Amino acid sequence: MRTFFHVDMDAFFVSVEELFDPTLKGKPVVVGGRPDERGVVSAASYAARKFGVHSAMPLRTAYQMCPQAIFVDGHPDRYREYSHKVHEVLQAFSPLVEMASIDEAYLDITGTERLYGPPLKAAHLLHERMKAATNLNCSIGIAASRLVAKISSDQAKPNGVLWIIPGQEAAFLAPLDVRKVPGVGKVTEKNLHAVGIRKVGDLARLDEAFLEQRFGKWGLALAGKSRGLDAGGWFDSEIGADEGPKSISHEHTFNEDTADLDRIESTLARLSEMVGRRLREHKLQARTLQLKLRYSDFSTITRAHSVPRPTDLDTEIFEEIRELFRRNWKAGATVRLLGVHAAGWAEGGEQMDLLGEARHEKWKQTLAAADRMRDKFGESAVSLASSLRGKFRERTHENPASLPGKKPT
């Protein structure tokens, strides 16, 4: 029998913003951007939630529901910084920590009774330490499985601690909506409602064979979840196994849809650069490059190509992406979103021919210099977008100031 904590920071982005601007405290606050921008709510304060505002809601809708809310831009650097602080507090408490996202973590605290006392006491101690070290509130769920710990931290919100005593899992879960089960989203919820399943208890009562026949492999996993088991999928893996990213991507939604090829290709160049930089940061080389293209009507396609030689170079990424774009764009159709995605890491440095090697080296040095500039002067200090375009496009005349992401110098 093991004991897990699920630690979840309360209204994390909003709370961090409040640390930087205490006048926000207690007010309806929406993090995500201005209300006239395209975008969705990243986080809403509890005061804003009272008006029905919640994360993933379009900013424009949030504004209609709560026009008096204060809309602030997100600050990813701040959240990363505080996420590190949270991680440090947790790491000092128990070595078996796994950050599940920027604002939540699992701890395996099995066998810490002598150090911290019973689980509930240990959780309260951790809760106090978190507040003292970060000035942030969190909620902690305690259970014998990670799944139940996660669901119980959600029930404990805000700023609470909840322990599901071993043996009580089914009784705790039964009255909850199926939607509370991690992995059950809008679609699965609808499918379950269609066969009369609304509560986790309804699920638990059903025959496993019926669920498997109706929902496949996923149905079998659901049967286990309804009984509070980690069995199957992500919840099964060991805590603390950090494996690094499996894919790296960047995308951009235009504030107004565009069919301007110049704008489109310079955006693809910028996204390619961003992906290339992250690949080099992680010392990864990608074999598969993927373009994402969303039109004005929100219809979305992805087109991938696997290259014979894995790459981490902006130029090579852009070449592939631009080719994919040219082959697949319904010419003239207005574009809402563009994305560049890299995956399929090289096993171990594959050989290239001498000519490729020399060309590769040259770009490597150029890009390393650009990376250093960005480290020193900020992300927007350097953009190779114009040089990429000069190299690969017929037209070379550009107004550099018009390139997205590039500050006029």
Added chain:
DNA sequence: TCTGGGGTCCTAGGACCC
């Protein structure tokens, strides 16, 4: 309601190979 950005995992068909 008019829908971000960065991820993970799963499914499914076709190519290709043995």
Added chain:
DNA sequence: TCTGGGGTCCTAGGACCC
């Protein structure tokens, strides 16, 4: 020739999470 079966890779799409 009238047609197996398994494994793996590639590609496209979609559900879901924070």
